[in-house]
Amino acid sequence: MGFKELSDEQWKFIKPFLPPQPITGRKRADDRKVINGILFVLATGCRWRDLPERYGSGVTAWRRLK
Template sequence: MEFKELTDEQWKYIKPYLPPQPITGRKRANDRNVINGILFVLITGCRWSDMPECYGSP
């Protein structure tokens, strides 16, 4: 199965369900990259350690 990143239209529906960034402390990684990374692993069936670096560290 071929993986395609989330489109802007799809992201528009997902973003409101995510919690806001914390006011204090360390900020979270880019939410869109994290979700695309999770979807990449689920759709392609690759191992977390084989995930492309553009989605963050495994």
């Protein structure tokens, strides 16, 4: 079974539970991209540092999960 990214419907359900973007400071990485990255690692067992580029930084995904 392969990994499937979040559908638009699933994302609409999850998005309200995430904290809002900070008003000041550095802009946060795209939430959907990071969540898909976290799910990819959990589903495939790949190492954080081997996370495909399309999901952003593995360090960012790991920190968000933490």
